Amino acid sequence: MRSGLPRGLRGPQGVVTVLGAFALLLVIVLAPYVWGDAATATSVADRVQGPSAAHPFGTDDLGRDVLARVLIAARLSVLLALGATAVAVSGGIVLGVVATVLPCPLRRLVSAFIDILLSFPWLLLALFFSVIWGATASGAMLAVGFAGVPSIARLTYTLASSVTGRDFVRAARIVGVGPAGVILRHVIPNIAPPMLVNTAAYASTALLSFAGLSFLGLGVQAPGFDWGRLLREGIARIYVNPMAALGPGIAIVLTGLILNAIGSLTGESASKTPLRPRASKARARAGAGDPEVLVEVEDLRVSFPDRQGRLVERVRGVSLTIRPGETVGIVGASGSGKSVTAMAVAGLLGPEAAIDATRLSFQGIDMTAAPRAADRRRLGLELAVVFQDPLTSLNPSLTVGRQLTEVSRTHDGVPRAAARHRARDVLASVGIARPERRARQYPHELSGGMRQRAMIGMGLMGRPRLVIADEPTTALDVTVQRQVLRVLRDARRRTGSAILFISHDIALVSGFCDRVLVMKDGQIVEEVAAARLDEARHPYTRALVACVPHMGTDRTRPLPVIDESGGVAEEARA
Amino acid sequence: MAISPATPTGPTPAGPATGPDPARRGDRHALPRLSPRASFVLRRLGRALVSLAVVVVATFLVVHLVPGDPVRAALGPSATPELVERTRAELGLDQPAWRQFTGYLSGLLHGDLGVSLRSHRPVAATLADRFPTTLVLSLLAFLVAALGAVPIGVATAVAARGGRGRAAGAGVSWALSGLIAIPNFLLAVGLIALFGVTLNALPVAGWGGAAQAVLPVAALAVGPLAYLARIVHVEMLAVLETPYMTTARGKRLPARLLYLRHALPNMITAALTTGGLILTGLVAGTVLIEAVFVIPGLGSTIVSSITAKDYPMIQGVVLVYAVLVLGLNLLIDLVLATLDPRSSIMEG
Numbered sequence: 001m002r003s004g005l006p007r008g009l010r011g012p013q014g015v016v017t018v019l020g021a022f023a024l025l026l027v028i029v030l031a032p033y034v035w036g037d038a039a040t041a042t043s044v045a046d047r048v049q050g051p052s053a054a055h056p057f058g059t060d061d062l063g064r065d066v067l068a069r070v071l072i073a074a075r076l077s078v079l080l081a082l083g084a085t086a087v088a089v090s091g092g093i094v095l096g097v098v099a100t101v102l103p104c105p106l107r108r109l110v111s112a113f114i115d116i117l118l119s120f121p122w123l124l125l126a127l128f129f130s131v132i133w134g135a136t137a138s139g140a141m142l143a144v145g146f147a148g149v150p151s152i153a154r155l156t157y158t159l160a161s162s163v164t165g166r167d168f169v170r171a172a173r174i175v176g177v178g179p180a181g182v183i184l185r186h187v188i189p190n191i192a193p194p195m196l197v198n199t200a201a202y203a204s205t206a207l208l209s210f211a212g213l214s215f216l217g218l219g220v221q222a223p224g225f226d227w228g229r230l231l232r233e234g235i236a237r238i239y240v241n242p243m244a245a246l247g248p249g250i251a252i253v254l255t256g257l258i259l260n261a262i263g264s265l266t267g268e269s270a271s272k273t274p275l276r277p278r279a280s281k282a283r284a285r286a287g288a289g290d291p292e293v294l295v296e297v298e299d300l301r302v303s304f305p306d307r308q309g310r311l312v313e314r315v316r317g318v319s320l321t322i323r324p325g326e327t328v329g330i331v332g333a334s335g336s337g338k339s340v341t342a343m344a345v346a347g348l349l350g351p352e353a354a355i356d357a358t359r360l361s362f363q364g365i366d367m368t369a370a371p372r373a374a375d376r377r378r379l380g381l382e383l384a385v386v387f388q389d390p391l392t393s394l395n396p397s398l399t400v401g402r403q404l405t406e407v408s409r410t411h412d413g414v415p416r417a418a419a420r421h422r423a424r425d426v427l428a429s430v431g432i433a434r435p436e437r438r439a440r441q442y443p444h445e446l447s448g449g450m451r452q453r454a455m456i457g458m459g460l461m462g463r464p465r466l467v468i469a470d471e472p473t474t475a476l477d478v479t480v481q482r483q484v485l486r487v488l489r490d491a492r493r494r495t496g497s498a499i500l501f502i503s504h505d506i507a508l509v510s511g512f513c514d515r516v517l518v519m520k521d522g523q524i525v526e527e528v529a530a531a532r533l534d535e536a537r538h539p540y541t542r543a544l545v546a547c548v549p550h551m552g553t554d555r556t557r558p559l560p561v562i563d564e565s566g567g568v569a570e571e572a573r574a
Numbered sequence: 575m576a577i578s579p580a581t582p583t584g585p586t587p588a589g590p591a592t593g594p595d596p597a598r599r600g601d602r603h604a605l606p607r608l609s610p611r612a613s614f615v616l617r618r619l620g621r622a623l624v625s626l627a628v629v630v631v632a633t634f635l636v637v638h639l640v641p642g643d644p645v646r647a648a649l650g651p652s653a654t655p656e657l658v659e660r661t662r663a664e665l666g667l668d669q670p671a672w673r674q675f676t677g678y679l680s681g682l683l684h685g686d687l688g689v690s691l692r693s694h695r696p697v698a699a700t701l702a703d704r705f706p707t708t709l710v711l712s713l714l715a716f717l718v719a720a721l722g723a724v725p726i727g728v729a730t731a732v733a734a735r736g737g738r739g740r741a742a743g744a745g746v747s748w749a750l751s752g753l754i755a756i757p758n759f760l761l762a763v764g765l766i767a768l769f770g771v772t773l774n775a776l777p778v779a780g781w782g783g784a785a786q787a788v789l790p791v792a793a794l795a796v797g798p799l800a801y802l803a804r805i806v807h808v809e810m811l812a813v814l815e816t817p818y819m820t821t822a823r824g825k826r827l828p829a830r831l832l833y834l835r836h837a838l839p840n841m842i843t844a845a846l847t848t849g850g851l852i853l854t855g856l857v858a859g860t861v862l863i864e865a866v867f868v869i870p871g872l873g874s875t876i877v878s879s880i881t882a883k884d885y886p887m888i889q890g891v892v893l894v895y896a897v898l899v900l901g902l903n904l905l906i907d908l909v910l911a912t913l914d915p916r917s918s919i920m921e922g
Binding site: 235 | 624625628632636639640641755756757759763767770771772778815816817818820823826827828831835836840842854855857858859861862866876877880881888892896899900
C-alpha cells in the first residue's frame with residue numbers, strides 16, 4: 001500500500017493542483033454570497049451584451065452577468081458530479097464485491113453481464129437511464145451514476161479477486177470466516193487505496209458527463225443552472241457573445257483538470273524521469289585502415305546510465321582486431337561486457353549507450369557514427385548478426401521468408417522472385433527441410449533450433465565478411481546446439497566469412513574458434529590461441545578452464561567455483 | 575475474459591476445421607475440433623448475440639421502469655382519459671407482460687418498431703432517414719482520427735527514442751494530453767467560436783455539404799486522435815526496444831522499412847483494440863456533436879424523443895445505437911483475428 005500524497009505534493013505540479021483545488025473550493029463555498037445579486041439582477045437595458053469591463057463574459061437574454069452565473073454554477077455542477085460519483089462508486093463496489101464472493105457459475109454470469117454493459121459507451125448508458133428517471137437534475141445524477149457502475153464494478157471485481165486469491169484470505173476461510181467477514185476484514189481494506197484514486201478520476205468524468213447531459217437539455221432545468229445549462233444558453237447566442245458559451249466551457253475543462261490532477265496526485269507520484277541519452281563521444285578516426293584487417297577496435301569504452309542517471313562504464317578500454325576468415329571467440333561471465341563489445345562492433349547499441357573509442361571500424365567504416373547510405377548497404381550485406389534468443393529476435397508479424405528476402409531486395413535490388421529463390425536455397429543450406437513451406441510460416445510456427453538456423457540464414461542472404469554470433473546457442477538444448485554450430489561452421493567454410501563468437505562457455509569456444517579473448521569486468525584479461533588454452537597465464541582464464549568438467553573429473557567432489565579474486569576456490573565438502 | 579456459458583450455441587458457419595495446430599496448445603474451453611481462429615470467432619459471435627438479447631430485454635423493460643404511468647407522462651396532463659386509454663391500447667400496455675414481450679419480439683423480427691407518439695410516423699422509417707447521417711459522421715471522424723494518430727504516434731516515438739527531438743516530443747505529448755482532456759462538445763463550441771464566429775470561414779450548423787462536415791468531424795475526431803496517438807506512441811516505444819528491431823537494424827534497413835514493415839504490424843493489435851473502443855465512443859459522441867451543430871441524425875432523435883417521452887421512438891433509437899455498437903465491436907474483433915498472425919487475442 002502506497003501513500004504517494006506527500007511525495008507527489010512536493011513537485012510544481014502538486015503545488016499547482018493544491019492551489020487549483022483550493023481556489024475551486026473557495027468559489028464553491030463563497031460564490032453565491034459574493035456574486036448572488038449580479039447573477040440574478042435582471043436589466044432590460046443590458047440584454048445580450050458582449051464582454052465589457054462591467055461584464056467580462058457579457059450578459060444573457062435577461063441582462064444578467066454571465067461571469068457571475070458561471071462562478072455560482074460551480075457549486076451545483078460540482079455537487080451533482082460528486083453525487084453521481086457517489087452513486088457510481090457505491091453501486092460499483094457493491095456489485096463488484098458481491099460478484100467476487102458468489103459461487104463460481106453465478107460469478108461468471110455476473111462478470112459476463114458487467115462485460116456486456118462495459119461494451120457500451122457511458123453516454124449511451126447515461127441516456128438510457130435518463131429515460132427512466134426523466135430530464136431533471138436528480139434524474140441525470142442517477143443516470144450518470146448508474147452509467148459509471150459497470151466500470152467501477154469491473155475494477156472492484158478485478159482488484160477484489162486478486163485479494164481473495166491470496167493466502168491470508170484462504171487461511172481466514174479455513175478457520176471459518178464467512179463471506180461477509182472476508183469482505184469487511186480482508187477485501188475492503190486491501191482495495192481501498194486504488195479505489196480512492198479511481199474515484200477522483202471518475203469524478204472528473206462525471207463532471208464532463210453531467211455537463212453533456214445538461215447541455216442536451218436532459219439535466220438541470222431552468223430556472224436552475226449548472227455549467228452545461230449555461231453552455232446550452234450561451235451557444236444559442238454565440239454570434240452575439242461567444243464568451244457566454246466559452247466561459248462555462250472553460251470552467252468545465254479547468255475543473256475537470258483539477259479533479260483529474262487530484263486523482264493522479266493521490267495515486268502514483270510522478271514516475272521517474274526517463275533515461276537521458278548521451279551523444280557518443282566519437283573521437284574515433286574513420287580511415288582506410290589496414291585492408292588486411294576486418295575489424296579494428298582500439299580503446300573501446302561503453303557506458304550506460306544507471307537508475308539514478310549516472311554513467312556506469314561497462315566496457316573499459318577494449319582493443320581487438322579480426323582478420324578476414326578468422327574465428328574469434330570472446331568468453332566471460334555474464335556482465336563481463338562481452339555482448340556490449342560485440343554490439344558496439346555491430347553498431348547496434350541503443351541511443352542510451354555512450355560510446356568512446358580511439359578506433360571502432362568494420363572494413364574501414366566508422367561504427368561510432370550513423371553510416372552513410374553507401375556504407376549502410378555494405379553493412380547490410382557484409383555484416384551479419386545472430387542473437388541469443390531466436391524467438392524474440394525474429395519479427396513475429398512477418399513470415400520467415402519475408403525476413404530473409406528483404407536483405408537482398410533492399411540492399412542488392414534483387415527482384416522478388418529471385419530473392420525468394422535465393423531464400424529457399426539459403427534455408428536449405430542451413431539444414432531446414434521443406435524450405436519452401438517454412439518460408440511462408442511465421443517464426444512462432446518453427447522450433448527453436450529451426451528459428452536459429454533461419455536467423456543464420458538471414459545473415460547468409462548477403463555476402464557476409466563477418467558474422468557476429470552473440471551467444472547463439474545459449475537458449476537451445478544441447479543436441480540442437482551442436483546442429484547450430486555445424487551450420488555456422490559450414491557457412492564460414494562456404495563464404496570465407498570471419499566469425500566473432502560470444503559465449504560464456506569456454507569449452508564451446510575453444511572447440512569452435514581459432515583465437516579466444518577472455519573478458520572480465522569490461523576488460524580483456526587474456527588473448528590466447530584456442531589450441532593453447534592449457535598454457536594460459538592469467539589466473540582467471542586458468543580458473544575458467546579448470547571449471548570445465550571432463551571425463552576424468554572426480555564426480556564425488558563438488559565442482560570448482562571461481563571466487564572474487566578470480567582464482568579457483570575448491571570447496572571442501574563438509 | 576469470461577464468456578457466458580451459453581456460448582457458442584448457434585449454427586456453425588465455419589468450414590471444416592484444419593485441426594489443432596501442434597505449435598499452439600488450444601485452450602480447454604475451445605471446441606476440440608475447431609481451429610483457434612474459428613473458435614474465437616464463434617465465441618465472439620455468441621457473445622454478441624447474448625449482448626443483443628440483453629439489449630432487447632432492456633429496451634422492452636425501459637417503458638415499465640419509468641416511475642408512474644408512462645402514457646400519462648408522454649401525453650401530458652392535458653390529455654383526456656379516453657386518449658390515454660386509447661394510446662395505452664395502441665402500445666399494447668393493457669395486455670399481460672409476457673404477451674407484450676412476445677408482441678415486441680415479433681415486431682422486431684418483422685422490422686416493426688412501432689409508431690411515434692409525436693409524429694405518428696413509423697419509428698423504423700424515421701430511423702432509416704436518420705441512421706446514414708450518424709454513420710457517415712462517425713466513420714469520417716474515425717478515419718481522420720486513425721489516419722492522423724498513427725503518423726503522429728510513430729513519429730514522436732521515433733524522435734523520443736533517438737534522443738533528437740526529445741523536447742519537441744514532450745511538447746507534442748503535452749498537447750495531446752490537453753486535447754484528450756477536452757470533451758468533444760466543448761471543443762465544438764471552441765471551433766464554432768473560432769472558425770464560425772471570428773473567422774467566419776465555415777458553416778456552423780446543418781448537414782449536407784462537405785464544408786458543413788468539417789467542423790463536426792473535427793470536433794468529434796480530435797480527442798480520439800490524440801488518445802490513439804498516445805497509445806501508438808507508447809506501443810511504438812515498446813516495439814522499438816524489442817530484440818527483433820535490433821535484428822532489423824542489423825540488416826541496415828532504411829527507416830521507411832524499419833518502421834513501417836517491422837515495427838508497425840507489431841503494434842497494430844494494441845492500436846486496433848483501442849481503435850475499436852474509440853469507434854464505439856465516437857458513435858455515442860455523435861449525440862452531443864449533432865446537438866451542437868444541429869445535425870438531423872440519430873443523436874438529435876434520441877435527445878428529442880427522451881425530452882418528449884416518445885417511448886416507441888426511444889426504444890427504436892436505443893436499439894439501433896446498441897446494434898451499431900455491438901456490430902462495430904464484433905467487426906473489430908474479426909479484423910483483429912485476421913490481422914494478428916500470433917492470434918494472441920484469441921486466448922481470451
